[in-house]
Amino acid sequence: MKLVYWFINDKVDGKKEMKNLLGGKGANLAEMASIGFPVPPGFTITTDVCTYFNENNKIYHEGLKEDVKNAISGIEEAMNHKFGDKDNPLLVSVRSGARVSMPGMMDTVLNLGLNDETVEGLAMATGNERFAYDSYRRFIQMYGDVVMGVPHHDFEEILNGVKDEKGITQDLELTADDLKDVIERYKKLIINKLGHIFPQDVNEQLWGSITAVFDSWNNKRAKDYRKIHNISDEWGTAVNVQSMVYGNMGDDCATGVAFTRNAANGENIFNGEFLVNAQGEDVVAGIRTPQEMNLATKGNSTLPTLEEVMPEVYQELVVIRDKLENHYRDMQDIEFTIEKGKLWMLQTRNGKRTGKAAIKIAVDMVKEDLISKEEALMRVEPMQLDQLLHPIIDPVEIKNHKPFAKGLAASPGAAIGKVVFFPEEAINAKENGIDTILVRTETSPEDVAGMNACNGIFTSRGGMTSHAAVVARGMGKTCVVGCEAITVDYKTETIKIGDLTINKNEYITVDGTSGNVYLGKLKTIDPKIEDDFHDFMVWVNEIRRLGVRANADTPHDAKVARDFGAQGIGLCRTEHMFFAEDRIKIMREMILSDSREEREKALAKILPMQKEDFAGIFRVMDGYPVIIRLLDPPLHEFLPEDKELIKELSNEMNLSVEEIKEKIDSLHESNPMLGHRGCRLGITYPEITKMQARAVFEAACEVEKEGVNVFPEVMIPLVGIEAELSSQRIVVEEAAKETIAKYNSSIRYMIGTMIELPRATVIADKIAKHADFFSFGTNDLTQTTFGFSRDDVGKILKVYIDDKQILKNDPFAVLDREGVGQLLRTAIEKGRMTKPELEIGICGEHGGEPSSVEFCHLINMDYVSCSPFRVPIAMLAAAQSVIKEKKGEIKSFGKLLVK
Ligand code: ADP
Ligand code: MG
Ligand code: MG
16 A cells, blocks of 8 residues: 655656545645646655554554655655755655645644754755744744644743843844744753653654644544534545745745635635745734735735735746646635745645635636536535625624624524514614614514514524524524523523623624624625626526425515525415414404304404415416415414403403413413314314415416416425325315306416325325325424424434534434435325326425435425525525536435326
8 A cells, every 4th residue: 555645846646636545735736746836845644544543543554664764765865955964954844634624723843854953054054044043943833832732822932032032023033043042942941841852853853743743633623623514534634744945044035825816705816915034834823914915916005015026936926826727727725935036836725715706706717718617506505605695794803703602503694783582672673773683582473573673583492493593594584593501581681691691782793604693793794696696596597407496475585585586485384474463363363263153254354364465475476386385383372471462352352361361271282383283273173274275266366367377386284194185175176166266267276285294204195196296394394203393402402413423413404314305205206106297395494405405306306495595505506416416426316206
């Protein structure tokens, strides 16, 4: 097995495709060397060695030492210096580099090979004593920190102490003698701390550093980073050993970092930062203000640019920039060093970028003929589109502020407002033009108007599909939920966390993109949808197979969805329509009625209101189907809890307070989520189904007469038994036929069901006999399959995902392919067996989550439906699924009957 890969002038073993084995840094150093770019000679020890080392009690493969020795000889020959030689020493850097970049997570040691003897040789050979001792000082500091474990700040303290004593402020003002003084103090520090000296043997230094890099794969920082970014612990890091080039030899030297295009907005402008007379880490460490690359990016900087100070090297870099982009066909993030006017390339990788930049760069590169449209579509993470559609917190602000709490990032964007605890307050504040954040332990349907009026929502309980999360996403409103660390006290109107108390009317900023919540008002940046986005979405739509609809309950939300390109409504929940003040009263009357007659009287009053809502949505969705779900939630959700309201109701209904209370009690259920809800309501009270169906069809017929193309689909929820659906279907069908005949209309319609119970999925062949369509309600289906309560699962998931790793993801956010997904497949197969033309979609929250959308594509659904702001995300995920399938990266499941 080959353990060591060279990139020594034209002896290059690696290439850019070998990231898994050589790490990103090593693979790209080899690639750059083989294109002929100036890369300091060096070699890469593979990630296999790291894995072996960590699995075998920190021992190395046999023969590794020999291979490294040979490679060092290779560098020595190429550079004409000798490692450890006291007259002409070779110095190297030892650099970590994993498969994917993990910025700042693992360690690097520079100037390795210096000791009390070689430092003198270096001074003699270069005629630059200050440089030699500056390098030695840096080396001891890095090695002392990374390998020997003496904290960095102990060294910094010494360095600052010497500067103070000399009355200087800049590192550059330290003379060679000052640096010798620093070095002596550094060595003493190490002896005092560790009881042994800084190693003088260069081979001990080399192996100490290599081992430290392999060890750093398992340091806490790196582990945490991997967990957050879903990077496997098994990949390991490679180690790169590379001849040093010096940016710190004088004013004809420099070091810098650059992006081939702008990583924030995507503009095709070369940009970056550099420092004269410095080494790599100085640029990021912020000890001096770095200088700009060129006149185009100089801005208000008073410092000269690289283009001005070293015009020839700058031109060379511009040529390399173009070649790199042509070669990698992507924006690059590079590191370089200039030694006495000579340019050296130290790193290149695909640059990280914002969503906005990702789109612009992808679209521009297609127009520049660098990449194909399909490649462009793969260059943008679907979730990155979120940043384009919502305001975000200015990244500078995020750096400078610490959040006081963190919850689940339920609905993206940034919101600022005064803390309020009650929905009415949010509503009043809005009328007075005041921004609020509604803070609740959790929300319920009664709070919807207040949720609509506030700028953002923050709750202490609930998961990714809790009421607050789902409703906020539907509204496109910023929301953080399930922040268990806070205590919401409605009595004192305060939020408490640790020693901190936040009072009503204090300003907070909620970041629904990260889940962080900050005190005060942070600066935000507004989104701007640009032409590039439109071009990009046109390509997305050319390629995707899955349809994309939206979940929308109001004409306003439907309009937002349509503007994003939604091809219909996949779920219109009718219950939210009942919470408006004028309606809830009638609704309560209906619920508390004793006889069918009374109920029908109340329902007759609701009918015209519902009809108007539906008509509004049909008009917006002209030409597209609209799925309307019949009443679904447990009835008691509509009933008042507070005394005042109960009293009011008793007056209106001519009943005593006692009687009302009794009725409310009689509706109480211990498990409302598994209670009298869904089609069970329509079965006990068919008149509700009838009223809703009539409202749908009257609206449809009337709107059709206006010239609108309507296509209603009536959805019966929570079906688990064949006869539930067949009996409800009769009620809906009767209303449909009657109404259509009455209006002498010719509209077409469908009647179908929401599949959200495991039983329904296994008898889907029977259910399909009575359904024209299936829509998977994967929120409830996940709840019932796992037996997890959607609203209380937060605490359990924390243990399951973070602490015990029993689950990888929140199954309410990312569809569980293994369990719930299997039920979906079964239902689709059985459903289409009975009825090949069955229309099949998903309307759970998963419909807007990229990996779940991919699964829906793979099991041959017809469409996904998601909240309006997720429509573009779902569309891109659908397009990427097609491309990945074409490339053979993913495969559709089994042989399904396709219509
Ligand atoms: P990171 O992955 O944290 O960026 P690097 O391995 O890239 O760490 O090294 C940190 C800094 O040291 C970089 O700025 C790089 O340019 C500089 N550096 C690394 N190796 C050398 C070298 N052989 N000669 C000069 N500078 C180097
Ligand atoms: Mg680097
Ligand atoms: Mg449901």
